[in-house]
Amino acid sequence: MTDLEDLWESYPTSEPPIPELLREGRRQARARRRHRVLRPLLAGVTAAALAGAFLVGTRAGTDADDDATLAAPDLRTSAFRADLHPATSCADLLSSYRARGRAAVTAYGWGFVSSAPLSARSFTIPARGNQSMGYLGDLSLNTQDSSRTGTNVQEVDVDEPDQVKTDGSRVVRVDRRTLSVYDTSGDTIRLTAQLTLPRMLNGEILLAGDTVVAIGADTRAPASGRSSVPPGSRVQTVSLADPSEPTIVSDVAYSAAITSVRQHGSVVRLVLTAAAPTLDFVYPHGKVTRSEALAHNRELVRSTTLSDWMPTYDDGDGPLPLLDCDDVATPPAGLALGTVSVVGFDAEAPNDRATIGVAGQTSIAYESADHLYLVDSPGWGGWGSCWCVPAAARTEGAAWRSTIFQLDLDGTRAIHVATGHVDGTIADRWSVDEADDVLRVAVTRDEALAAMPGTVARDRTRRVLPRSSSVVTMRADGDRLVESGRLDGLGVDETLTAARWTDDLAILSTARATDPLYTVDLSDPDRPRLLGALKIPGFTSYLHPIGDGLLLAVGEAGAFTGGGRAGAQVGLFDISDLTDVQQVDVSSLRRRTWPVAGADPRAFTWLRDRDTALTTFTTNRGTMVLGVYRVTGTTLTGELRNLPVTDPSRVRTFELADGRVVLMAGSTLEFLDL
């Protein structure tokens, strides 16, 4: 060891760069607090934006005046703060599950609404139905690029799983249960190796160096206890260290469904959600009276055990509890029954898991560079949302309130730091965004829906207000996430269809017959301000900033009017003056075509160096087309190419490091001629 010790002692280091660190630290703190005027924002502040990309998130707590700080984390104790308290014992946890279950169970079981767990639906991320919020990345980056593995993602530095990934030269793809590795160095794309991923369904992958992490549904979900719908997922880690022979190095089954998978560097984080167990409930019929049924169902809940509620993992040695009882917190009132688990691991050490859980269900997970937000939002059957949460399992008063948990990310670990509530529903993860430690959410309040049966809203005499949306900003104040500003009255009686956030700006699209595109100034997070609203026919389901003050909007020409007869369209917007947004060009498809990007942003690729967007559409004949859109100045030129596939989820485009573009269509991969 002496040699190494000598090396340690003799390794030369410079003087500590204290003044430089202080200057840079203060500059970055200022940049995070900046209240920029809006116009220069779009003109090119790349450096500040990159600093933001690197450092978005946690408070720079150096200046005393800036210190509205979180509770100081203690490295060794609980992963929970704020109003989440870890169970003191397994008995304590079980009695909490039982008590909340008893309060929620009815003579019909968990309620009228099916309690089929989330996992009964397919795993695809995110399970968002037909339509959903579009999203924008960081507009101040000028243009939104794909992730470094070629996927169009929500946060540039936070990668998301997809069927195909590239490291710039090598391409890895999962198709059904086959993992294929391709070499793209030649004139054609060459298959170099294949591997079957056993016991996995609907797999998607992440790529971290030479390691592929595949995530999918488990085909061999163990039928645990009385659960009739075993929700299971499977995570396999494949080493590509020997490119000709990929090998599975880790294979773990989880007994819960995956709601979110994100990758920061080499750290992979899963959010798993388990619904309340499916018990052998009875309901009033024949000679079974209502009270007998209720008594029977309550007795079933009373006799549940922890294994009914708590997820397990199995890395080959049989199922083991995924969570320690004292790593599970009892949530505040209002959360649906179930268990959400946050599992972090390094792609290189997949069996070294950091886990925490909350004894309730959350439906949305959003990950910024520094934080994970778990959101419980009441479903209202709108676009993309589902009735997956038994309405009756919610407690009164909480029916139309969303709960947000903020968790700090530290390597593989997640630590709960604050909790907040907001009235109204949050559609999905695209409605949530964080910048400069301020959380911004787009919420919709719908009093008419709140009065629907099964939702516990009792006050029928109240005047029914039309649906409208708001932008709400929230900050952590100690262990609470509190509202600091709001802008109400967006899209009265209209549906929120797309949202995109930048540091200082929100662009929201709502739709009924026309598509108002709202721009909201967030430069003072405490006072969101409406800048402009542009009404154009149709509606937008996906928004993508392309730099130079331009924005591409993918949507449909006539919304909710022609019984689906309208066609898809791509619009080019000039947003350089946010108070006066203009549609400068539009390219329309024939009638009865629909954009895929609204439901799945991974169907959109912006090729910055070619000023070209690629995105797919489905048609009423069940066919698919690829749209190639070139932007020249303020002109948009569209070209359509037929694709030999029918399944929108099996078409992707991405760029290699050398600038060539790959089209994945069905089972083939080929270079795209542009």
Next chain:
Amino acid sequence: MEYAAFVAERWSSLVRAAVFLGAASHEAEDVAQATLLLCYRKWDRVRAADDREAYVYRMLLNVLRSDRRSAWWRHRSRHPVSEALPDAAVADAAEATALADAVHRAMLSLSKEQREVVVLRYFVQLSEAQTAAALGIRPGTVKSRLSRSLARLSVDQHLVDLDLTGGTT
């Protein structure tokens, strides 16, 4: 100011730890800077953490592991602030490169986990508990990993003819 003292006290250990954990000599100071900038941002937490040593080395590991480091570099390379950072840092660049190479070759026989334990516990001389906290593993694991790693290093032939000029071994 407290932060300045904090930096002065830890700077050389952080740079060395970065090298020993696998950073190239030209990266090591950037990694240390990125780590200390994170500490600046989260200063209230660093201050309040009941173990600052564990906290700062956890940050260092995070920076090393994370892609954010490259984001930080991209930022630096485009932004004039990089010029504000001292060129003196690379004064004896050649020697640093040779030494770093020697370190990396010597540590080659260790796994990433073993390397982390050896660096934090043996070289930085954190306590067992601090090492465990920084790495998020149990103190018992620190102990067993360390003894295995040290045994490994002591039998490693690379150590016998370590060539500090970076030549052949």
